[in-house]
Amino acid sequence: MNVHINTERLLSRIDQLGRIGALPGGGCKRLALSAEDAEGRALVTGWFRTLGLEIHTDVIGNTWAIRRGRKHLPPLVLGSHIDTVATGGLYDGVLGVLGGLEVIESVIDAGIDTEYPLAVAFFTNEEGARFAPDMMGSGVSQGGLELGEMLGKVGIDGKSVGDALDAIGARGSEPVGALTPSAYLELHIEQGPVLESECLEIGVVTGVQGISWTEFTISGRSSHAGTTPMALRRDAGAVAAAIATEARAIARDFGPPQVATVGRMSFTPDLVNVVPEQAVLTVDLRHTDEATLKAAEKRLFETAEELASAEGCTLARQTLARFEPVAFDTDLVDQIVSGAVRLGLSHRKMPSGAGHDAQMFAPNCPSAMIFVPSQGGISHNIHEFTAPEDLANGVRLLAEVALERACVVQPEGQTA
Amino acid sequence: MNVHINTERLLSRIDQLGRIGALPGGGCKRLALSAEDAEGRALVTGWFRTLGLEIHTDVIGNTWAIRRGRKHLPPLVLGSHIDTVATGGLYDGVLGVLGGLEVIESVIDAGIDTEYPLAVAFFTNEEGARFAPDMMGSGVSQGGLELGEMLGKVGIDGKSVGDALDAIGARGSEPVGALTPSAYLELHIEQGPVLESECLEIGVVTGVQGISWTEFTISGRSSHAGTTPMALRRDAGAVAAAIATEARAIARDFGPPQVATVGRMSFTPDLVNVVPEQAVLTVDLRHTDEATLKAAEKRLFETAEELASAEGCTLARQTLARFEPVAFDTDLVDQIVSGAVRLGLSHRKMPSGAGHDAQMFAPNCPSAMIFVPSQGGISHNIHEFTAPEDLANGVRLLAEVALERACVVQPEGQTA
Incomplete structure (x- = not known):
């Protein structure tokens, strides 16, 4: 499925988003629902809009953008988050969102149609650095956390989630449960040293510890x-x-x-x-x-x-x-492995040691994650780094699996 | 040797000294060379003076008071300190000084003469709570620490020992080495739980760890x-x-x-x-x-x-x-044991786990210590407590050993 991932475009977007809340020594600080988060949301949503995607925001600020499929089916969602910890890096969360966007733009560029809609999403307050608990937006969306309770949660600055949503105009109209993926895929940096130490390009994530x-x-x-x-x-x-x-x-x-x-x-x-x-x-x-x-x-x-x-x-x-531990969908995990084999990417199956939005989707739809190496295993740190070729590998694999999963509509006169 | 220890007088003096620097919940704070220490020095020196003792103060503020003996010999010194830590009790150090004073007053009361002079002494900055190192005064007096260096030591409040001495008028004229005891005896609370846990009245201290x-x-x-x-x-x-x-x-x-x-x-x-x-x-x-x-x-x-x-x-x-560990004089230790036996006091030999002025005298003259129980093993704490009968037992034993060591002059017509 020949889509061409535009690495320059991906890197440029990571760089642009990373300038919002940039810290003096590198890295950035975009705490959930802060002014910086608002600016980041506007930038990313602007990119969604430019591609002509159908944009939705729900009552806790989760935002997803859909490219219609040939059939009226639930979308295949590629998502993660764009909030950061107080001394965050440029890749944690951001890669999953901008990688998902890159997949959709590449698919559009290639003129490919899919049976299932493709969606890219970012979820509110994944980090939990301003408001506890973490994975709040995805948790509310998928029913693991209760909306009213979460809106009342008070952050480290004394402001509630509800007030913070309104302060930056991030509260949307879609109700809880509006996002019902056919499957959920999240590309993320490993945030640990395993892939680097084993000289591997891809981690196929089997679940969350x-x-x-x-x-x-x-x-x-x-x-x-x-x-x-x-x-x-x-x-x-x-x-x-x-x-x-x-x-x-x-x-x-x-x-x-x-x-x-x-x-x-x-x-x-x-x-x-x-x-x-x-x-x-x-x-x-x-x-x-x-x-x-x-x-x-x-x-x-x-x-x-x-x-x-x-x-x-x-x-x-x-x-x-x-x-409790979360086990990802074994079929989807196997599809990621097969995709990595087809693309010639060295890989291993591994659990995630950290929590991710994907685990909130796992009870409701087939879900899984793709990891790319973190240099030195460092994350939640301004020195967080993943090499451009590793970022590109991850997005190529994300596209490979997404297109298989979303069922590419073959151009007339061709067969699969 | 029938001297009568006046327990009421001893307790009254401990109480009066404890009111200087008294803390709200009990205990007291008389940091070395502070205004409270100055007041304590004046109170104790006043008692020395009332007894007609010959008072000496050296260049680092150590003060000793001598009751002449029949012979011109170096004195038997009963000493300790009256400075405290910031949250100190009423007994640590104070017992050795006021116990020594009580021995001398009781000897005077009994009309007993001794061959050796008897002296009671307090040494500057034993605790080390304001100026490091601890045991400073006794260390300088006995050559273990160098005067000039110690005078230059700066305390937790930024003031030097020399300046603090002058500020309270505690710098005397006696040179380093002026105090040359024939022997040194120090009565002290145990500051640990051993005597209490073994239901013993006296610890005969064999050395310092x-x-x-x-x-x-x-x-x-x-x-x-x-x-x-x-x-x-x-x-x-x-x-x-x-x-x-x-x-x-x-x-x-x-x-x-x-x-x-x-x-x-x-x-x-x-x-x-x-x-x-x-x-x-x-x-x-x-x-x-x-x-x-x-x-x-x-x-x-x-x-x-x-x-x-x-x-x-x-x-x-x-x-x-x-x-390094300090070993006390074995003959003097044996004399303490014999004295305890004569007085019918239950006892054991034990090392001191804490540092004391006595260890600074040990290289220069026969030195040893007597411990009395600390309730709950508690010390350096406002709840430090030793029962009156235990205090009195310690002073009785101190008198017993001091009189034996100082050689009582038998009244005419009597033999030993």
Whole structure:
């Protein structure tokens, strides 16, 4: 299916969008529903309009643009987001939206018609950097999150989602559920080091890891580091360190794709010669299989209790976040693999370690994702970078799968 | 040797001194050479004067008061300090000074003469809470610290020791080395839980633990907690937790009196879902034997290097403090034990886990210490408390040993 991806056009658009909210050292800041986000929405919607696409915006600001198909069918949606974290890069989310746009423009350029409509979409507040939770727009659109509750969510600046939508005029008229894709495809940077370290061009994403975030607060007794024998201590810090070491051991014993991260740790009173009376740490566990993730949680929680109890400390545990794993559509995943083979792109199947809009579509329609390499595995960082040829590979594969999925209408006199 | 310790008088003086710099919830704050310290010095020196003692103050503000002996011999010194930490209690240091004063007053009351002069002393800036290092006055007096260097030390408020001495008029005329005790005895609260937990009245202190403070800074690479496989991580936090756990293991494997404390711990960037790129922790190791302390350091440092290296992290190590252990005079220690036996006081020999002025005298004259229980092992805290009977027991034993050591002159017509 000979569509020609115009890499220059793609790069130029990424660059233009990246100038909105540009940060001094590189990267950019376009928090959801901010003035910069509004400017970004206007730029991208302008491109949609120029192509003559049919533009829709729903009640939480999700925007999609449809190129009609030959048949009146639900569209194949190519989407992602254009909001960023406070110190974001140029590619996270943006690639999926501008890559989807590039696919549609290339299809138009090539004069190709499809049975299914093709749509490109961006969803409100995927990052969750201004308003929690993340993946808010796609979640509301697909019924995973409740509209009224989300409109009332208050951001880091004290403003609600509803007020922020109105402030930038991003609240549309399409109701929740208006977007009903026949399938959903999202091209994204990996945001991790796997593809680069294995010298691969494409990640075929089989699903999204389940996430379990737990905060442990250990309470012991502060005492003098010199005068208190070990046997008489109730050292909250020692328990925290042992729990962190146990989290590591769980990841080692369970093996990949189990990951475990202790990202936060603090001691009170935090003095060299005082046994800590309190320690707080967080453990982030992720796995693609819910039963395994539960087993990891069980071992962590039980061991933490034992460690605290053995030291004469008390343990409080708070769940900060918990998402079950999402499995993407196996047929669509296989189609991506086949497409990569046809295009001669080196690839592997892999789970996504981060959350994405695609997981909100997975319960409702066949959904899957394509990853391209992130240099150094770096993301949510102004130094986020993906090489132009990798960006182009991703968009070529997106086009390949999209056209197969949307059923190209063969020109008269030709056969498939 | 029938001297009568006046417990009411002792308690009253502790109370009066504790009102100077009193804190709202209890305890007090008399930082070294502060206005409160000046007021405390004046109160205590006034008591010295009332007893007709011969008062001396040296160039760094150490003050001692001598009751002449029958012979022109160096004095037996009963000393400690009256400065406190910012949230100090009523007993730390104060007991040794006011207990020494009570011994001398009781001896005077009893009309007893001694061959050796008896002296009571307080030393400048034992706590080190305003000016580092601690034990400054006793250190300068006994040659362990250099006067000029110490006078130039700048405190937490930007003022030098020399300026602070002059500001409160505490700089005296006696030169360094003017105080040359025949022996040095210090009564002090334990500041730890051992005596209370073993239901003992007296700790006979055999020496001061050696102290080794090390700060480790581990540098790794920050990465995404979801997208970075364990094998590709350089997790500074995991290394820090493993070093903390190793410190615990060293204390366990070496056994008492080895202690190990990780009092400070911090991660950067300290976010739930980001692998820490940097972690800083401190390890406080203490032991009464220098060779063992060195062995503990060696194991800690080598293991820390191995742990960092295995994770692909770099390790920087900084020594924050290092003091060799001090052994007190065995004859004097035995005299304290004998005195406790005569008085029917339950007791045990034990090392001091904290630093004290006595260790500065140990190289120059027979020195030792007597501990009394600290309720809950709590010290450097406004809730520091020692029961009146325990205070009195300590002073009775101090008098017992002091009179034996200073050689009571038997009244005519009596024999020993």
